[in-house]
Amino acid sequence: MSVNYGSKRVVVGAGYGMRDWLSQRATAVLMALFTLILLVSCCCPARWAMTAGRASSRRSG
Amino acid sequence: MAEVTKQRPGTMRLVDAVKYRLPLAGVVSILHRVSGLLMFALLPFVIWLFDNSLQSEISYETFTSAFLAGIGFLPAWGVKLVVLALIWAFLHHAIAGVRHVWMDMTHSVSLVQGRSSAIVTLASSAVLTVLLGAKLFGVY
Numbered sequence: 001m002s003v004n005y006g007s008k009r010v011v012v013g014a015g016y017g018m019r020d021w022l023s024q025r026a027t028a029v030l031m032a033l034f035t036l037i038l039l040v041s042c043c044c045p046a047r048w049a050m051t052a053g054r055a056s057s058r059r060s061g
Numbered sequence: 062m063a064e065v066t067k068q069r070p071g072t073m074r075l076v077d078a079v080k081y082r083l084p085l086a087g088v089v090s091i092l093h094r095v096s097g098l099l100m101f102a103l104l105p106f107v108i109w110l111f112d113n114s115l116q117s118e119i120s121y122e123t124f125t126s127a128f129l130a131g132i133g134f135l136p137a138w139g140v141k142l143v144v145l146a147l148i149w150a151f152l153h154h155a156i157a158g159v160r161h162v163w164m165d166m167t168h169s170v171s172l173v174q175g176r177s178s179a180i181v182t183l184a185s186s187a188v189l190t191v192l193l194g195a196k197l198f199g200v201y
Contacts, residue, residue, distance in 0.1 A: 025165070028158050035155065 085179040092183075093157040096150035103147055138198075145194045152193075153186040 083091065100107075113124040128144075131137045160178050164170055169178065195201060 025162065029162065032155060032159065 084176065085183065086175040089157050089160070089179040089182050092153055096154040096157075099146060099150040100154065103143070103150075106143065107147065141197055145190070145197055148193050148197070149186065149190040152189050153182070156182045156186050 110124060110127070113120040113127075115121075127137075127140050129137055131140055135143075160182050163178070164174075169175075
C-alpha cells in the first residue's frame with residue numbers, strides 16, 4: 001500500500017471497515033427509496049391506485 | 062517545566078470545542094448528528110402518530126385533534142413545532158445522507174466540493190422546511 005501517513009495522510013474521517021460502511025449505505029439507500037416511493041404514491045394517488053387497488057383512491061376521493 | 066505544564070490545555074471539553082468556528086461542511090456534519098439524534102429521540106412520538114393515523118377512525122380523530130387542539134398540556138402550535146423540527150431533521154438528514162452517497166460515488170471529497178455541496182444541503186433543507194412548515198401552519 002502507498003504511503004498514507006505524515007504529509008501524505010488522507011483525511012477522510014473515521015474508518016470502521018467495509019462491512020459497517022456498506023450496511024449503513026445499503027439501509028440508507030433503502031430508506032431513501034422508500035421515501036421516494038411514498039412521496040410518489042402520495043403526490044399522484046390516481047396513478048398509484050391502478051397498481052395498489054382501491055386503498056388510496058378511497059383516501060383521495 | 063512547571064510553567065509549561067500549567068499552560069497545557071488538558072482534555073478538550075465541550076465548552077472548548079464549541080469555541081472553534083466550523084467550516085460549512087462541518088456544520089452540515091454536526092447537524093447530521095443532531096438531526097439523527099432528534100429523530101431517534103422523537104421515535105415514540107412518530108410511532109404514536111403513525112399508529113393513531115391508521116388504527117381506526119376514532120384513533121384518526123385523536124391524530125387530527127393533536128394538530129387542532131394539542132395533546133394534554135401541549136398546545137396545537139407546540140405539536141406543530143415538534144413536527145416542524147421532525148420535518149427539518151428528516152430533510153437535513155436525508156439530504157446530507159444523499160450528499161455522502163454522492164461523495165462516495167464520484168469521489169467528490171475536495172474542500173471546494175465539500176463546501177459547495179454543504180451550501181446546497183443547508184439551503185435546500187432550509188427552503189423545503191420553510192415550504193412544508195408554511196403548509197403545516199396553514200399559510201397556504
